[in-house]
Amino acid sequence: MSALKTILYFSLFKYPLTRTEIFQFSDNKDQxxxxxxxxLLLDKGVIFNFDGFYIDVNDSDRIERRLKGNEMARNIMPKAVKVSRKIAKFPYVKSVCLSGALSKGFYDDDGDFDFFIITKPNRLWIARTLLVLYKKIFLLNSKKYFCVNYFISTDKLEIxxxxxxxxxxIATLIPLYGKDTFEAFLEANSWASPYFPNKPATKISTIRDTEKSGLSKMIQTIFKGSFGARTDQFLQKVTLKKWIKKFxxxxxxxxxxAMKSTRHVSKHHPQNYQNKVITRLSxxxxxxIEQYNLKYPEEHA
Structure with missing residues (x-):
């Protein structure tokens, strides 16, 4: 059941896996x-093997798509790291991670840079607003290389x-800046570890730290104390009101x-992939199971 679930999960993203990857993303510790x-799944015709890649559809083009996407991800990664450094210099940003497809080693012409950002408490919405304004004004609202759609604050790190x-x-995040903060995040989300007991631990030795720019330090001085807290609450209310109307x-x-907007979290996922993926996987x-009359223990994905 564990291998099947893993293959089906990644197949939702048209992403075939190797045997090693199937093991790493399964919850069964027995190789x-x-x-x-x-x-067994191969013998029953449930899955197909193309040059060591396994998928539940008889389509070798998906292997070519994956390999091309892997190569594009390797080539674009230095640019993503450069962008992350810019984000890390913004006021109140404590940690920056790559998420989404690129964090899983895949990128294509329709791809973008998804960032998961951890901020100081009670300044999340100021940090978010400044980053969004930067994107709109200086990047002409381009989302391709600057998609800041998930923020949490250090006072509530558990997802x-x-x-x-x-x-x-969580398991596939690529942490780029803010080592201590990211380590605290992993500790707060230890609940995720049993899902993938075979996956190597996230590499933290290469996480960088950077000094805030002079402008960032000035902004942090301006928004100190209760004025900053009130401003942060105001920006949260304005953003939430806008999203309620828009979505x-x-x-x-x-x-x-999908659009969680609390004092500790800001998500901008209007497609609500989380719900769609979990529902479709089940x-x-x-x-x-029914089509191939597989005799697995009665469990649900």
Whole structure:
């Protein structure tokens, strides 16, 4: 069940996996059991093997797509690191990580740089607003290389939505700036570790630190104390009001997850991929179990 779930999960993103990757992203610590399950799935025609890559559709083009995307990710990574350094210099930013497809080693012509940012407490919305203004004014609102869509603050580092999707995102983050803050983040989210007990620990020795610019220091001085706290609350209210109006097509329960806007969290995920991926994975898993009459223990994805 563990290998199948892993293959199906990444197949939702049209991303075939090697045996090593299947093992690393499974919750079964028994390598032999994983290999036996893969062999069983191959024998039953549930999955296909193309040059050591496994996927649940008979489409070798997905291998070519993956390899091309891997190469593009390697080539674009230095630029992503450069952008992250710029973000790290902004006021109140404590840690910067790459997330999304690029953090999983994939990039294509439709890709962008997704950043996961950790800020000081009670200054999250000031930090976010400054970064968004920078993108709109100086980058002409380009999202391709500057997608800052997920912020949390250091006073509440634990991710509240604890599921396979968020565990995968945590496990694949590439931390670039703010070593101490990121280590604290990992400790606060130790709940995610049992999802992938075989995955190598995130490399933290290469995480950088950087000095704030003179402008950043000046802004932090201006927004010290209660004035800064009130400004932060004001920006949160303004942003939330705008989003409620703009994304009124989302059901409240979807909005509360995809566009979470609290004192400690800011998410801008209007497509609500988290819910879509978890729902589709469960559906696909049950379809495969039924179609191939697989005799697994009764569990749900």
């Amino acid at each position: 032999k059991a994983i290999d036996n399950e893969i062999d 509240t939505e604890q599921n396979l999707f968020t565990a995968t995102e 009124n097509h989302l059901a409240k329960e979807d909005f509360d997850i 559906e696909r898993y049950n379809e495969v």
